[in-house]
Amino acid sequence: MGGRVALVTGASRGIGRAVAVALAADGHRVGVCFGSDAAAGAETCQSIESTGGEALAIQVDVSRPESVDAAFAQIEEAWGKVEVLVSNAGINRDGLVMRMGDAQWAEVLRTNLDGAFHAVRRATPGMVRARWGRIVLVGSVVALTGSPGQANYAAAKAGLIGLTRTVARELGSRGITVNLVAPGPITTAMTDALSDERKAQMTGQVPLGRFGTPEEVAAVVAFLCSDAAGYVSGAVLPVDGGMGMGH
């Protein structure tokens, strides 16, 4: 398994870090992209390197195409074309629609949706040329269920489904698979910020009765990035403890 060149956005913590570690464990060399926390990005790299993996920490603002381009160029210079892309970088700026400001809306869309588009667009020419590629976008269960206070986040994550399935159709003939993993409530910094009451309420909606771990999401992402997943494309794969059943 492995031996490919991978790039993971939002890899300094949470799900992205677990994905970077899982891909490295499969033998891939991993570009560890982080938005602002260089120390956390370095920690992800150390975690990979401590088990004999290869990692490269790169600062990138996914909302800016030129920043994404520079990150890819850095990976290409070090290891060659990116063959595995995991677009995971995401932020949330929660608030009820009635009180949601334009900037609050736009900031989340720019990072969570535009950011994925920028990364996918930059990654695909090399994959098309190689006639092989794996793209996994990290969405969310709320894209399809809705989530009070998360209009911007849910809209962006829902947009990723359309992006995933379109690119899956555009590039399927070139041996490129494109899939989306839709996590439910996962224990990360993003959900740590929720109130205990809200956490208990969410747990109550999960048949498995608990939050998931970043590693449980990463295992599914790593599978979708593997050769073994060669006939899975355009899938929206829930990793949500059953929370979204019926989508």
Add this chain to the structure above:
Amino acid sequence: MDRATVLEQLTEVAVDVLGVDPGIVSETSSFKDDLDADSLDLVEVVMALEERFSISVPEDKLDGITTVGEAIDLVIGIAEPSEPAESTNPA
């Protein structure tokens, strides 16, 4: 930039990207019918040409490009904007 050079480069690209025999590439070749290129192949050809000639091809200029000769006109037109593309397509 002379047509022969562009044709030579485009032929190399077609061989590389489309996997065709260089002998079948001529000014009159239709990308779709003669070179068996789908829309994604054409994008790849265009991107390879952009790289080789250090040009940028606007999306709207691609409409109506169906033959190798038309693609050569396009490349020359963009690479040498001061001189209008010659319509010496010996079709």
